[in-house]
Amino acid sequence: MEFKQSLAQRIIIAFALMSALVAGSFAVGIISTVHFIEEKLISAGLGGDLNRLLLAESVSDWSHRPKQDQLFYFSNGPGDFDLPPDIRHLEPGFHEVFRGPLSYHAMIEVVDGRHYALLQDQSDFEERERLLFAVVLVGFVLALALAVFLGWILARRVMAPVVRLARQVRHRDQLLGLAPPLAPDYAADEVGELAVAFDATLGRLRQALTRERMFTSDVSHELRTPLMVLASSCELLLENPALDQRARRQVERIARACEEMRDLVQTFLMLARTQREDPTMTPKATLTGVAEQLIAQWRGPIESKGLELIYKPAEDDQASEIRYNATFLLAVMGNLLRNALHYTDQGFIALTLHGRGFVVEDSGVGIPEEKREAMFEPFVRGNEQRGEGLGLGLSLVQRICVNQGWTVSLSPMEPNGCRFEVNLAPTGNER
CATH class of the missing domain: 3.30.565.10 (Histidine kinase-like ATPase, C-terminal domain)
Structure with missing residues (x-):
């Protein structure tokens, strides 16, 4: 896979993704654990309250009412105690019951074929859940922001020697024969190994450039003599009155080609010497x-x-x-x-x-x-x-x-x- 982002951006993205994964896992774990424990506690509390009411019914204490935020029903109960149709199908155990905008926790028991139901308003539970979600979300966002900040700091520290090495390699002075080596400026780590590799490569490149300049200079210098001989011979031939018009045009063409070749040789010679001679x-x-x-x-x-x-x-x-x-x-x-x-x-x-x-x-x-x-x-x-x-x-x-x-x-x-x-x-x- 080919990445378009810089190495520093990739480090920051990696930190952010790792933080998002860890913080997200912790957030989901915290919410699930709290929700599970709270549900177990509510289930146990409702079960205890329902058993108390069942005991009251066994002694025919019909005046005993559930708590203020609870609703108590049972099959064929008198008045408001009668089991409503929306919960008659529920199996014994813990349930959630929704009535329009309101929601309840419900505990269902079956004793001697009769269904008993105790409902409790879960508004407080929902408020605690919302607060928990808000705290977890804020923690997740803060963890992500902290990860990006730490990733940015780490990326700068990690990339600083790499950026410095790149600038040194990019500098034209590194191709000069007296340029100092790069490796002593870096620790014996991966960047140091890269600097050693650059030193070796730049050394071979300097040698190749030196050989090229020497070859170009030598060849250009040696070509001057035969070119001067050709030019002189053309001048002598042009002075010969015995040459016909066709031959004279050919000699002039040769002389012009010699002049162009001499200019080209001079250009190559200047290019070979441009870094060794004073421009003035x-x-x-x-x-x-x-x-x-x-x-x-x-x-x-x-x-x-x-x-x-x-x-x-x-x-x-x-x-x-x-x-x-x-x-x-x-x-x-x-x-x-x-x-x-x-x-x-x-x-x-x-x-x-x-x-x-x-x-x-x-x-x-x-x-x-x-x-x-x-x-x-x-x-x-x-x-x-x-x-x-x-x-x-x-x-x-x-x-x-x-x-x-x-x-x-x-x-x-x-x-x-x-x-x-x-x-x-x-x-x-x-x-």
């Missing part, structure tokens, strides 16, 4: 500067495909004043423009700037609704039939945004296309 030492650029640079870079490929490139600068000055990590901003905006070009065959691609972010829109094929939420995962592509991409561009955009404290969202365009909006929240790195 990274290159900075404004939103307007990056947008104009990319518009100049992508205008040719976009317009050569027959698409309209729409660029709308920001209306305020923030886009031209606030400075961001240039490598990451270029990677995010460039990947979104590249993605729009890849999936748009006709219509337009638009880049709109606002004070603390930008929007990239296109009139392309769009992204199926069932894939929309997963588009920022690695190796997920909007249309498997288009191009040779690996589905890493949007994953890289998401990773950079998380790293920098930015947000990226995807929404559909009407009648078709995509709209990506990036909000550049302050991260403390811009100036």
Whole structure:
């Protein structure tokens, strides 16, 4: 069974249910016991009174009357003593008799074929029962309230180390290599064992992150040299006047791919070093500067495909004043423009700037609704039939945004296309 309540709420509910069960059992037991004993006492008292009246009848003392709250009847008795029809069917023993709003306890005896009945008003008994019920109900409610209060206190005390451990594990500093272990802060109980398990898991995670950063850094660094060789070779080839137009376009395509690969390598290298380098030492650029640079870079490929490139600068000055990590901003905006070009065959691609972010829109094929939420995962592509991409561009955009404290969202365009909006929240790195 899956519970939706928190652990603290479950502890309080368990206390309340246990208290309700125990208090309810005690209440039922008390009421049943008191009712049984009182019924036995009343039955014994009525039996004694009836025997006294039967004795009086045996000596023909008809002037002897029952007590003020009692009624005495017997078969073929004179006047009011005659046995009424509503109790003639009762068997010998103790009974309850109801006459309209009134109720009586009745004791029936049969002597020599004659029925004798003694009735006693049970108003006092009912009053005592109501008082008993009220006392038991108040006690039950108080016990339940006390159980909830004690459960709340116990839940806070029990959950305090768990909540503290969760906050420590959730803190990003726990992934740093010099982060202190968690276990020494806790007793040798279940929470302490959980802290030991977290220490072991976080240790393995730190090692994995370290290996990933070192691998990314090493690979990115080693790829720079062959990329520079490719770029230099393309420049030399483009200077050769013997190249025909078709060959020149191919070399320009190779040069552009080398440039994109170099930017990607630089982005991965920055991501690998982002927690080890001083943020103030990274290159900075404004939103307007990056947008104009990319518009100049992508205008040719976009317009050569027959698409309209729409660029709308920001209306305020923030886009031209606030400075961001240039490598990451270029990677995010460039990947979104590249993605729009890849999936748009006709219509337009638009880049709109606002004070603390930008929007990239296109009139392309769009992204199926069932894939929309997963588009920022690695190796997920909007249309498997288009191009040779690996589905890493949007994953890289998401990773950079998380790293920098930015947000990226995807929404559909009407009648078709995509709209990506990036909000550049302050991260403390811009100036």
